[in-house]
Amino acid sequence: MEWVNIIIQGVLIGGLYAMFAAGLALIFGVMRLVNIAHGDLIVLAAYIALMTTDTLGLNPLLAIVVVVPIMAAIGYGLQRGLLNRTLGDDVLPPLLVTFGLSVIIQNALLELFTADSRRLKAGAIEVASFQIGEGVWIGVLPLLQFVVAIAVIGGLQLLFYRTPLGRAFRATSDDQSVAQLMGLDNRHIFALAMALSLAVVAVAGVFLAVRTNFDPAIGPARLIFGFEAVIIGGLGSMWGTLAGGIILGVSQAIGAQINPGWQLLAGHLAFLLILAVRPEGLFPKVQG
Amino acid sequence: MPEPLLDVRALDAFYGDFQALFGVSLRVAPGEVVAVIGANGAGKSTLLNCIAGAIRSRRDAILFDGEPTGDQPAHAVVGRGIALVPEGRRLFASLSVEENLLIGGQVGRPGPWNLARIYDLFPMLAERRHVPSTSLSGGQQQMVAIGRALMSNPKLLLCDEISLGLAPIVVREVYGRLPSIVTEGSSLIIVEQDIVQALKAANHVYCLQEGRVALTGSAGTLTREAISAAYFGA
Numbered sequence: 001m002e003w004v005n006i007i008i009q010g011v012l013i014g015g016l017y018a019m020f021a022a023g024l025a026l027i028f029g030v031m032r033l034v035n036i037a038h039g040d041l042i043v044l045a046a047y048i049a050l051m052t053t054d055t056l057g058l059n060p061l062l063a064i065v066v067v068v069p070i071m072a073a074i075g076y077g078l079q080r081g082l083l084n085r086t087l088g089d090d091v092l093p094p095l096l097v098t099f100g101l102s103v104i105i106q107n108a109l110l111e112l113f114t115a116d117s118r119r120l121k122a123g124a125i126e127v128a129s130f131q132i133g134e135g136v137w138i139g140v141l142p143l144l145q146f147v148v149a150i151a152v153i154g155g156l157q158l159l160f161y162r163t164p165l166g167r168a169f170r171a172t173s174d175d176q177s178v179a180q181l182m183g184l185d186n187r188h189i190f191a192l193a194m195a196l197s198l199a200v201v202a203v204a205g206v207f208l209a210v211r212t213n214f215d216p217a218i219g220p221a222r223l224i225f226g227f228e229a230v231i232i233g234g235l236g237s238m239w240g241t242l243a244g245g246i247i248l249g250v251s252q253a254i255g256a257q258i259n260p261g262w263q264l265l266a267g268h269l270a271f272l273l274i275l276a277v278r279p280e281g282l283f284p285k286v287q288g
Numbered sequence: 289m290p291e292p293l294l295d296v297r298a299l300d301a302f303y304g305d306f307q308a309l310f311g312v313s314l315r316v317a318p319g320e321v322v323a324v325i326g327a328n329g330a331g332k333s334t335l336l337n338c339i340a341g342a343i344r345s346r347r348d349a350i351l352f353d354g355e356p357t358g359d360q361p362a363h364a365v366v367g368r369g370i371a372l373v374p375e376g377r378r379l380f381a382s383l384s385v386e387e388n389l390l391i392g393g394q395v396g397r398p399g400p401w402n403l404a405r406i407y408d409l410f411p412m413l414a415e416r417r418h419v420p421s422t423s424l425s426g427g428q429q430q431m432v433a434i435g436r437a438l439m440s441n442p443k444l445l446l447c448d449e450i451s452l453g454l455a456p457i458v459v460r461e462v463y464g465r466l467p468s469i470v471t472e473g474s475s476l477i478i479v480e481q482d483i484v485q486a487l488k489a490a491n492h493v494y495c496l497q498e499g500r501v502a503l504t505g506s507a508g509t510l511t512r513e514a515i516s517a518a519y520f521g522a
Binding site: 021 | 340341366371372381382383390394440
C-alpha cells in the first residue's frame with residue numbers, strides 16, 4: 001500500500017510539472033523560442049501571489065484570479081517590447097536574452113524580498129485528505145492541483161485545435177511569412193502566445209508556492225523539470241506534456257522512497273533513459 | 289484610361305545590397321488580367337512580393353486604390369484588398385484544407401467569397417475539407433492556395449507561378465477558373481514561366497528582364513519575336 005501512495009503522489013505532482021512544461025512547449029511550438037527565464041517567471045508569479053495575499057488578504061488559491069492576468073500582461077509586454085526583437089534566423093540571441101532575464105529576475109527578487117524562503121498559506125486545505133482504499137490516501141490540495149493541470153492542458157489543447165486563435169498560432173508556427181500574407185501580425189501573435197504561456201506559469205507558480213517553500217533562487221530547477229517533461233512527452237500534443245510531467249513526478253517519488261537523496265537523481269535518470277531510447281519523446285510531432 | 293486599381297511607379301527593390309528591381313512601372317485597371325513574364329531571376333516574384341508588402345519599398349512607389357502602400361507590412365496590405373498566392377503554394381502543413389481556407393478569411397473583408405463559394409469554384413476540395421492540406425495532390429494544393437487567397441475577398445489577386453510543377457491538364461483546369469474570379473470583381477496579376485498560358489489568360493503583358501520592364505503591350509499585339517527578344521535580351 002505504501003508504494004500505491006507513493007505512485008499516486010508522484011502522479012499528482014506530475015500535474016504541476018506538466019504545467020511548468022506546457023508554457024515552455026507552447027512558446028517553443030509557436031515561435032521556436034527557448035525561454036531560459038521560464039523557471040524564474042514561475043517564481044516571480046509565486047511572489048506576485050504572495051504580495052496579493054498579503055495586501056488583499058485573499059486565499060492563495062483565489063489569488064490565481066489576480067496573478068493570471070498580471071502575468072499575462074507581463075508576457076504580452078515582454079514579448080512585444082523585448083523578445084520579438086531577438087527573434088530571427090539566429091537561435092542564439094533569444095537564448096542569451098532570456099538567460100539575462102533569468103539573472104535579472106532572480107536578483108530583483110533577491111533585492112525586494114531577500115533570500116528568506118517563503119510560503120503561501122492556504123489554510124486547512126493544505127493538510128486535508130481522504131481515504132480511497134485500504135491505507136490509500138489522497139491529499140485534497142495535490143488532487144486539486146492535478147485536476148487544474150488537466151483542465152489547463154485540456155484547455156490549451158482545445159484552444160490550439162478548435163479556435164481561430166489556435167489556428168493562427170499553428171499557421172504562424174508553420175510559416176511566419178505566409179501567415180503575414182493572411183493578415184496575421186506575427187509580433188502580436190507571438191505576444192499573445194507569451195501571454196498565454198505566462199498565464200499558465202501564473203497558475204503553476206501559485207500551486208508551487210502553496211505546496212513548497214520558495215526563494216528567489218529556485219527558478220532554474222523548475223525550468224529543468226519543465227524541460228524534462230517537455231522532452232519526455234514530445235512536442236506532438238499537450239497531453240504528451242502531461243504524460244511527461246507524470247513520468248517525471250513518479251520517477252522522483254520512487255527515487256525519494258528508495259533513498260531521500262535520490263529524488264532528483266531518479267527524475268533525471270528517467271529523463272536520460274527516455275532521451276536515449278526515444279529521443280523524439282513519447283508523443284512526437286507527426287511530420288506531414 | 290480609367291483610374292488604375294494598382295499603380296506601380298518606378299519601383300526599386302533590394303535584397304540587402306543586391307538590387308532586384310530597377311524603376312519598374314506597371315498599371316492594373318479594375319477587372320483587368322495582367323501577366324508578368326520573364327526568365328528565372330528577372331524579378332517577377334520580387335515584384336509580387338513588393339506589391340503584397342512582403343518586401344517593403346518606397347511609400348509612394350506603389351499606389352493601390354489611390355493610396356500609397358509601398359511601406360505597408362504584408363498583414364496590413366491584405367486588409368486593403370491585395371492577396372498573394374505564393375510561389376510553391378506554401379500551405380500551412382499542420383492545418384486541414386478547411387482551416388487553410390479559414391485562415392485566409394480571417395482578415396474579415398466583406399465580399400463575394402466564403403467557404404461555400406470556394407467549394408463551388410473547386411468542388412473537389414469540398415470532399416477533402418477535413419484532410420491535412422499536405423495529403424492533397426499538387427493541383428489540389430494549388431486550388432487551396434488560390435482559395436485561401438480569395439477568402440480575403442481581394443480586389444487584386446496576385447498569382448505567382450500557379451502552373452509550376454503541375455500536369456498540363458491540371459494547369460488548364462486551374463486556369464479555367466480564373467475568368468470566374470475576374471467576374472466576381474477581382475483584378476489579377478499572373479506571373480508565369482509558361483508564356484502561351486500567360487498570353488491566353490491576360491489582357492496586358494509585361495516582360496521583365498534583369499529587373500527592368502523590357503517589353504509591355506496588350507496580349508494580342510505582342511509578336512513572338514518581340515517577346516523572345518525581351519526574354520533573352522536582343
